[in-house]
Amino acid sequence: MFIDSHVHLDSYPEAEIGEILERGRAVGVNAVISAGTTLESTQRAIDLTDVYSDFFAGVGIHPMDISEPFTDDTYSQLRDMALSTEKVLVVSEVGLDFMEGTPDRADQYHAFREQIRLARDLRLPIVFHSRESHEEAFRILKEERAYEVGGVMHYFQGDAETARKVIDLGFYVSLARPLLRFSYLQEAAAEIPLANIVLETDAAPQPFKSKRENWTEPRHVAVVAQKLAELQGVPVAEIEEVTTRNMRHVLGNKWDVLAAHIGAASAS
Secondary structure, X not given: OEEEEEEOHHHOOHHHHHHHHHHHHOOOEEEEEEOOOOHHHHHHHHHHHOOOOOEEXXXXXXXXXXXXXXXXXXXXXXXXXXXXXXXXXXXXEEEEEOOOOOOOHHHHHHHHHHHHHHHHHHOOOEEEEEEOOHHXXXXXXXXXXXXXXXXXXXXXXXXXXXXXXXXXXOEEEXXXXXXXXXXXXXXXXXXXXXXXXXXXXXXXXXXOOOOHHHOOOHHHHHHHHHHHHHHHOOOHHHHHHHHHHHHHHHHHHHHHHHHHHHOHHHHO
16 A cells, blocks of 8 residues: 655545545555644644544644744644544644745744654654755754654655755655656655655645646555656565555554554555
8 A cells, every 4th residue: 555644635625535535545545644734724634534534634834834933822732633633643744944935934943843842742753844944954853853753854855965864864755746757856766765765745736737637636646656666676566565664664653543544454
């Protein structure tokens, strides 16, 4: 089976989510983890875990969605949400984004540190975002001892040297559809040890694409896996097996929760 380690399906109307998940199941995607980006989206992702057995959630506030300083109350709300169901598997999506026009960097730094603290408090892995901020993101992760819980650098688009830094921090590299387009990323993916790779789609509504069938969905994990198999020179079945095993390592004790909800046989 495949696991889509990072989606934003809470952004869809519920009427569409079941169909999206079914298209994923048809190609072997047996579980998705939907990241929170605000308090509201986090709660919606958690609510959806009650509706679909293969739907899991992350709690977190995205650096681009920091509209006000991260407070003790924000921390408490995220913590309460994380403890409201066993199907919260990760602290996600957190991190830094230094693209022009993004929120105040001091607020980003504070929110990132506090959410790493939350992850360590709850013993949950971290799924982090970094855009134009890699060295600073890595510094904060190290200073806040994020390696104690580990996790994933999501939507990786760096080179092999950057991947090594991620791995040295105790994190996995997550590959998505950009692998199909960028030659520099393909070169990196051929070098990154398969034992350090997981898969995702970052699936969310994409109305800027003219055709609905071109929107990224969990089903595209299988396409990314096929490309990675070509680059690594191994059968796609090996990509499926190893990346799922890697997610088992990422999730630690939470793997048992995932397995119980999707069926232990399919998760073995």
